[in-house]
Amino acid sequence: MSADDVVSPRDTILARIRANRPAGEHPRPDVPRFPVLHAGRPLEPDDYVGVFETNLKAMGGKPAPEDADDLAALVRRLFPKAGVVASRVPELAGDIDVAACRPQDLAGVDVAVVRAAFAIAETGSILLSEAELGVNALAYLAQHLLVLLDPADIVASTQDAYHRPEFKERRYAAFHTGPSATADIEGVLIHGAQGVRSLTVAMRPRA
Amino acid sequence: MSHPQEPDRHRMIHPDLAVSDDEAPRSPDGHRLEHGAGTSRPLRPRSHEPQPRGARVHGHRPIDQNEAAARFIAAPEHEQMHDERLWDLRQKRDRQMRAIPEWEELREIASRIKQHTLSHLDTYLEQFEAAAKANGVHVHWAEDGAAHNRIVHAILRDHGARRLIKSKSMLTEECGFRHYMAASGIEVIETDLGERIQQLDDEDPSHIVVPAVHKLRADVADVFARKLGTDPDNDDVHYLAERQREATRPLILEADAGLTGGNFAVAETGSIVVCTNEGNADLSGNVPKLQIHSVGIEKIIPQVADLGIFVRLLSRSALGSPMTQYTSHFRGPRPGTEMHVVLVDNGRAARLGMEEFWTSLKCIRCGACMNTCPVYRRSGGLSYGATYSGPIGLILDPTFDKRKYSTLPFSSTLNGSCSNVCPVKINIHEQIFAWRKVLAEARELPLVKRAMMSAAGKVLSHPALYRTAIRTADSALKVLPRFVVYNPLNTWTQGREMPPVPKSTFHDWYAANHPAPAEDPTSPEAKP
Numbered sequence: 001m002s003a004d005d006v007v008s009p010r011d012t013i014l015a016r017i018r019a020n021r022p023a024g025e026h027p028r029p030d031v032p033r034f035p036v037l038h039a040g041r042p043l044e045p046d047d048y049v050g051v052f053e054t055n056l057k058a059m060g061g062k063p064a065p066e067d068a069d070d071l072a073a074l075v076r077r078l079f080p081k082a083g084v085v086a087s088r089v090p091e092l093a094g095d096i097d098v099a100a101c102r103p104q105d106l107a108g109v110d111v112a113v114v115r116a117a118f119a120i121a122e123t124g125s126i127l128l129s130e131a132e133l134g135v136n137a138l139a140y141l142a143q144h145l146l147v148l149l150d151p152a153d154i155v156a157s158t159q160d161a162y163h164r165p166e167f168k169e170r171r172y173a174a175f176h177t178g179p180s181a182t183a184d185i186e187g188v189l190i191h192g193a194q195g196v197r198s199l200t201v202a203m204r205p206r207a
Numbered sequence: 208m209s210h211p212q213e214p215d216r217h218r219m220i221h222p223d224l225a226v227s228d229d230e231a232p233r234s235p236d237g238h239r240l241e242h243g244a245g246t247s248r249p250l251r252p253r254s255h256e257p258q259p260r261g262a263r264v265h266g267h268r269p270i271d272q273n274e275a276a277a278r279f280i281a282a283p284e285h286e287q288m289h290d291e292r293l294w295d296l297r298q299k300r301d302r303q304m305r306a307i308p309e310w311e312e313l314r315e316i317a318s319r320i321k322q323h324t325l326s327h328l329d330t331y332l333e334q335f336e337a338a339a340k341a342n343g344v345h346v347h348w349a350e351d352g353a354a355h356n357r358i359v360h361a362i363l364r365d366h367g368a369r370r371l372i373k374s375k376s377m378l379t380e381e382c383g384f385r386h387y388m389a390a391s392g393i394e395v396i397e398t399d400l401g402e403r404i405q406q407l408d409d410e411d412p413s414h415i416v417v418p419a420v421h422k423l424r425a426d427v428a429d430v431f432a433r434k435l436g437t438d439p440d441n442d443d444v445h446y447l448a449e450r451q452r453e454a455t456r457p458l459i460l461e462a463d464a465g466l467t468g469g470n471f472a473v474a475e476t477g478s479i480v481v482c483t484n485e486g487n488a489d490l491s492g493n494v495p496k497l498q499i500h501s502v503g504i505e506k507i508i509p510q511v512a513d514l515g516i517f518v519r520l521l522s523r524s525a526l527g528s529p530m531t532q533y534t535s536h537f538r539g540p541r542p543g544t545e546m547h548v549v550l551v552d553n554g555r556a557a558r559l560g561m562e563e564f565w566t567s568l569k570c571i572r573c574g575a576c577m578n579t580c581p582v583y584r585r586s587g588g589l590s591y592g593a594t595y596s597g598p599i600g601l602i603l604d605p606t607f608d609k610r611k612y613s614t615l616p617f618s619s620t621l622n623g624s625c626s627n628v629c630p631v632k633i634n635i636h637e638q639i640f641a642w643r644k645v646l647a648e649a650r651e652l653p654l655v656k657r658a659m660m661s662a663a664g665k666v667l668s669h670p671a672l673y674r675t676a677i678r679t680a681d682s683a684l685k686v687l688p689r690f691v692v693y694n695p696l697n698t699w700t701q702g703r704e705m706p707p708v709p710k711s712t713f714h715d716w717y718a719a720n721h722p723a724p725a726e727d728p729t730s731p732e733a734k735p
C-alpha cells in the first residue's frame with residue numbers, strides 16, 4: 001500500500017505472477033457473435049418485443065398493459081395504493097425531485113418510474129445507469145419499479161449488449177432481469193428480497 | 208436432438224418430498240416461476256429434525272469429512288432436501304444448456320479467454336489498475352487474507368465508519384474477514400438473505416451460490432427467533448424473508464460503508480462486475496458514501512465484450528436461470544463518494560506456478576460442480592470444514608493448508624461429472640486425482656487412503672478403462688449405483704456403509720439409458 005515500502009505488495013504480487021507464468025502459448029480466442037435462436041431460426045427485429053416480454057415474464061417481471069396511454073393513469077392503475085411516486089421521465093411529474101435527494105431519502109418511495117437505456121431480448125433484461133436513475137439507489141430502495149422501454153432500444157443478445165457504449169461511459173450500469181428475488185430458504189422463490197418487489201416494463205417510444 | 212432419457216432426468220431422487228401446495232409466484236400468464244434458485248417443483252421436508260452441524264475442526268489436524276458426512280446422511284430430511292434441491296439446479300442447468308446450440312463453443316471460448324488472461328495476468332492487472340485509477344478509483348493490493356483485512360479495516364477507520372453492509376463474497380470468507388472485524392468495533396452486516404442466515408447462526412456458507420442450502424425452514428425460523436425476535440412457531444418462508452427484509456433495511460440506510468466481492472474485473476475499463484439475485488450488491492455499492500470491492504486477482508478478464516461470453520454461462524450454469532436478477536457494473540465512484548478496489552492474491556500467484564493445478568484459477572464460482580457431485584449433495588458443504596466445498600473445494604483447499612485438507616481430495620467418486628458441467632472446462636476430477644498423488648507423496652495421508660491410491664492408480668494407468676469408468680459413472684450420477692460405489696477410483700464410499708440404493712431406480716435408469724448411454728448431455732462423448 002505505502003509507496004515508501006522497499007518492495008510494495010503490488011510489485012511483490014506482480015513479480016510472483018511473472019515468476020509463475022504458465023508454460024505454453026495461450027492466444028486470445030476469436031469470439032464469434034452468436035445469433036439468438038427463436039423458434040429454430042435466428043431472432044429478427046420484429047421478434048424483439050415479443051421475445052423480450054416472454055423472457056421478462058419468466059424472470060418474474062411484468063409487461064405493462066398496452067392499452068393505457070396516459071402514464072399517470074397507468075401508474076394509478078398498476079399501483080392503486082402507491083403513496084410517493086418518484087419519476088425520472090419527462091412523461092410523468094413525480095412527487096419528489098430525485099436528483100436533489102440523498103440515497104437514504106429514497107427509502108420512502110413506493111413507485112419509481114425510469115427509462116431503460118436499452119434492453120436484451122435474449123434474457124428479458126433492461127439496463128439502468130446513473131444517467132437514467134439520477135440517484136442509483138432509487139432502483140433498489142423503491143418498493144416497485146416501472147420502466148419505460150423504447151422498442152427500438154432492444155438488442156437481440158447479451159453479446160450484442162456488451163458492444164454498447166454504456167459500459168465504457170457510465171460509472172455505474174446494471175442489468176435488471178425481473179425484480180429482486182431470493183430462494184435461499186428451501187428454494188422457495190420470493191420477490192422483493194432486499195430491493196424492489198416488482199418490476200414492470202412499459203413499451204413507450206422515447207419522447 | 209432427441210433425449211431418450213429425458214423423463215428420467217426430470218424424475219425426482221426423493222419423490223416423497225413433492226407436495227401439492229405451491230408457494231412459488233406465478234407469471235402474469237399463470238406459469239409457475241422457477242428463476243434464480245427457485246425449485247422447479249414444490250418441495251417440502253416431511254418432518255422436523257435438528258440441523259446436522261459441519262465438520263469438527265481441530266486446528267490443522269486433517270478434516271474428517273466422512274464423519275461429518277455420516278452425520279448429515281443420518282439426518283434424512285436435511286440430506287434429502289439438499290440432494291433434491293441441488294439435483295434440481297443441475298437439471299435446470301441442463302435445460303438452459305440444451306436451449307443454446309453453441310454451449311460447448313461458449314465453454315471452450317470462456318476457458319481459452321481465462322487461460323489467456325491468466326498467462327498474461329501481470330499485464331492485465333496493470334491495465335486494470337491504470338483504468339480504475341483514471342476513473343478515480345483507489346486501488347489496493349493485498350498479498351494475503353490478513354493484508355486484505357488490514358487494508359479494508361484501515362479504509363473504514365479513516366472514514367470513521369461504524370457499520371459496513373456487505374454482499375456475499377467467497378473471497379472475504381477465504382480471508383476470514385468477518386471474524387477479523389469482530390474485534391474491530393465496526394459492525395458487519397451481511398445483506399444476502401442466505402449469507403445473513405449463516406452470519407446470524409455463526410456458521411460458514413455451505414455453498415458458494417446458495418449459502419444456506421443445507422438448512423430447512425424450521426432451522427431458519429429458529430435462528431431468526433433467537434436473533435431477530437421473530438415468532439419461533441412461524442416457519443412460513445414468506446414471513447421469514449419479509450421479517451429479514453424489514454430488519455435489514457434500516458441497517459442498510461444507516462450504514463457508513465458497503466463492501467462487495469466481484470465476479471469479474473474488466474481490465475479494459477477498470478470495472479467490477481457483480482452478479483446477485485437480491486440486488487444487495489447494488490445497495491452496498493449505492494447507498495453508503497464509501498464503497499469497497501474485494502476481488503481475487505484471477506477475476507480479471509480483458510474486455511467488456513468478454514462479458515458477453517461469461518455472463519451467458521454464469522447464471523445458467525449456477526442456477527439454470529438465463530441471467531441473475533442483477534448484473535451490475537461498478538466503474539467509478541458517484542459524485543462526492545469514494546470507491547476502493549482491493550486486489551487480493553492470497554495464494555493465487557503461487558497457484559499459477561503449479562503445473563497441474565493452475566487452471567483451477569479459471570473458476571468463475573458458479574457452483575455447478577457442487578450441484579452435480581453425488582458426494583457433495585449427500586454430505587452438505589459444511590462437512591468439508593473449509594471455505595470451498597464440493598469438487599472445486601477439493602482442488603482449492605489443499606493450496607491453503609496441505610495438512611488440514613489432505614483428506615478432502617478423497618471425498619470424490621471421480622465420476623468426472625464436475626469437469627463435464629464446468630463452464631470454463633476445468634479438468635476438476637483429474638486435478639482431484641493429481642492432488643491425491645501429491646498428498647500421498649508428501650505423506651500427508653493416513654495409510655488407508657494411501658492403499659486406496661494404488662487401486663485407483665491401476666485404473667488411471669489404463670486410459671481406455673478410465674474413460675469407460677468416467678462415462679458410465681456420469682450418466683448414473685443421480686443415484687450411486689453399485690458400479691460407481693465399487694469403482695476403484697471411488698475412495699469416498701469405500702470402507703463406509705452406504706445407504707441402500709433403491710433397486711428400481713437403478714433398473715429404471717438402466718432401461719432408459721441402454722443402448723444409448725452416450726446421450727448424457729454433460730458427457731464429452733455425447734458430442735462426437
Ligand code: SF4
Binds near residue numbers: 575629
Ligand atoms: S470449478 Fe467450474 S463448475 Fe465448479 S464452481 Fe468453478 S467454474 Fe463452476
